[in-house]
Amino acid sequence: MKRETLLALNEAKRQGRAIVRASNLSSGEERLIDPATDNSPLGLEAARAARADQSGPVQSESQSWFLGVFNPPLDLVIVGAAHIAQPLSVMAQMAGYGVRIIDPRTAFATIERFPGLPISHEYPDEALAKAPLGSRSALVALTHDPKVDDPALSTALRSPCFYIGALGSKKNHAARLARLKELGFADSDMARIHGPIGLSIGAKSPAEIAVSILAEMTQALRMGSGIRLPSP
Amino acid sequence: MDSEDVLGTAADWLSKGHKVALGTVVKTWGSAPRQAGSQIAVRDDGAFVGSVSGGCIEGSVIEEALVAMKDAKTRKLEFGVSDEQAWAVGLACGGRVEVFVEPIE
Numbered sequence: 278m279k280r281e282t283l284l285a286l287n288e289a290k291r292q293g294r295a296i297v298r299a300s301n302l303s304s305g306e307e308r309l310i311d312p313a314t315d316n317s318p319l320g321l322e323a324a325r326a327a328r329a330d331q332s333g334p335v336q337s338e339s340q341s342w343f344l345g346v347f348n349p350p351l352d353l354v355i356v357g358a359a360h361i362a363q364p365l366s367v368m369a370q371m372a373g374y375g376v377r378i379i380d381p382r383t384a385f386a387t388i389e390r391f392p393g394l395p396i397s398h399e400y401p402d403e404a405l406a407k408a409p410l411g412s413r414s415a416l417v418a419l420t421h422d423p424k425v426d427d428p429a430l431s432t433a434l435r436s437p438c439f440y441i442g443a444l445g446s447k448k449n450h451a452a453r454l455a456r457l458k459e460l461g462f463a464d465s466d467m468a469r470i471h472g473p474i475g476l477s478i479g480a481k482s483p484a485e486i487a488v489s490i491l492a493e494m495t496q497a498l499r500m501g502s503g504i505r506l507p508s509p
Numbered sequence: 510m511d512s513e514d515v516l517g518t519a520a521d522w523l524s525k526g527h528k529v530a531l532g533t534v535v536k537t538w539g540s541a542p543r544q545a546g547s548q549i550a551v552r553d554d555g556a557f558v559g560s561v562s563g564g565c566i567e568g569s570v571i572e573e574a575l576v577a578m579k580d581a582k583t584r585k586l587e588f589g590v591s592d593e594q595a596w597a598v599g600l601a602c603g604g605r606v607e608v609f610v611e612p613i614e
Contacts, residue, residue, distance in 0.1 A: 278531055278613050280523060287520050302535065302609060305583060332546025334536060343535045343609065345546050 278307065285309055286347055293349040297323035299342045350375045351413050351498070356401050356429040357420030358386035361444070365417070365487035366391055372491060374415075379404045381425060401429035405436075415440035415494050417474065421449070427456060434466050440497040442474035442490060471497075515559035519550035523613060528553040530574035530612045534561050535585075539604035553578055561608050562588075573610050583611040 282298065286309075289296040297310040299319055310320050312327040319337040326332065326344045334343050353374040355362045366376045377395045380386035386396045397404040401418075410416060416433040418426040418441075426443060430453070433441045443453060450472035457467055475489030476496070519529045532549040534541070542563035549559040549567065551574035561570055566588045573584055589605045 278611050280613055283516055283520055283523070283613055286516050290516070300609070302583075302585065332544070334545075343533070343545075345533060345548075 282307055282309060289347060290349065295327045295346075295348045297327055298345040298347065299323065300345070301340060302343055303341065349413065351415070352411065353377070353494075354379060354401075354405070354410065354414065354416045354429075356380065356416065356418045357422075357425060357444075358382075358390060358396075359419045359444075360483045361419055361486050361490070363390060364484040365490055366394060368484075368487050368491050369494075372495070377408070379429070380420070382420075401425060402432050405429070405432045410436035410438040412437040412439060414438040415442075415497075417442040417444070417490060417494075419444045421445055423453070423456060426453070427460075430457060430470060431460060431462070434462055434469060439501060440494045441470045442493065443470055443472040444474045445472060447473060513559050515548045515550050518558045519613065522550070522552050528578040528612070530577045530610060532561050532570040532574055532608050532610045534606055535609045536607040537604060538606075541604035541606045543606075549574075551575065551578075562606060566606070566608070570608055570610065574612075577610050577612045581612055581614070583609065585609050 286296060286298065295312055297312050299308045299310055310323040312320070312324040315323060319342065322335045322337055323344055326346050327348060330346060330348055332344055332346045334341060351374045353369045353376045355366060355376065356379045358378050358380040362378065366378070369376050377397070378386050378391050379397045379399070379401050381398055381400050383398050386398065388396065410433060414436065416429060416438055418429045420426050421444065430441065430443060443450065445453065453472065454467050471493055475486060476492045478489050480486045480489040519531065522529050530551050532551065534543055534545050534547045537545055543561055547561055549557055549561050549570060551557045551571050553575070555571060555575065557567070557571055560567060570586065573586055577584060586608045587605065588608070
């Protein structure tokens with residue numbers, strides 16, 4: 278690998294752009310491909326690999342290439358800086374997510390509780406209008422407060438994010454779905470919301486609940502409909 | 510995918526005057542521990558970041574990476590992990606992986 282290639286890959290990561298490095302393992306030639314714009318035969322293979330988030334060998338124009346996919350990090354938006362948010366933010370970062378916190382209740386979302394993470398004190402619809410959810414985003418709503426959770430869920434339902442979860446009992450969740458229905462969402466839209474949140478593993482403590490949420494997010498990411506990059 | 514910043518660390522090492530080589534999983538067969546695209550960066554003193562398996566082939570990849578830094582040549586390594594060997598290092602995978610090792614020029 279050329280030093281310039283390494284620096285270009287790091288720069289793309291810093292900018293949150295997907296990039297694919299094609300290497301010809303016999304000749305040693307390497308090419309950096311922007312999967313969103315390159316329409317060459319190899320570029321189209323690169324776009325396919327980036328969408329599937331899957332590096333691997335391909336044949337293109339009778340040459341053998343290895344496509345290394347460098348997608349931007351996964352994005353987790355935690356709405357509500359509740360007790361579960363702390364272990365979830367730490368675990369999700371270990372799993373490769375960039376984590377951001379949204380909570381208009383300023384007493385909860387403090388830098389001390391979430392060191393190094395971006396924190397917004399705006400309402401979720403406003404915060405998410407400035408930094409939208411993409412197809413590599415997940416959103417979890419943890420406040421129990423309709424004033425905060427509902428705008429977050431409405432915004433998420435209008436986005437291509439791969440996971441939406443909402444904390445609350447079955448009864449609360451039914452009431453939430455009824456409110457969203459009044460806002461005009463169809464049952465098929467609302468089926469995207471995982472509620473009660475998390476895989477059923479008998480979790481009790483905040484950290485255990487965080488495990489069940491992260492497990493459900495992973496299931497949606499890896500076994501769900503798969504990652505789709507937004508169309509260019 | 511990886512929470513470890515392999516390429517960021519590699520760039521940092523280069524900027525401090527070290528030589529660095531990369532190992533990349535380019536092909537897997539059977540139940541390999543790390544998928545294609547997984548990377549390891551090796552520094553000229555043997556320090557490394559990232560992984561290409563569950564720990565069973567890193568030693569050999571690091572050795573080859575150190576040689577690649579000296580002779581400035583790429584190499585393709587293939588590892589077939591027998592189940593017995595795999596158990597010995599705590600990994601019962603039994604898969605096969607191909608790792609491409611390249612110095613950063």
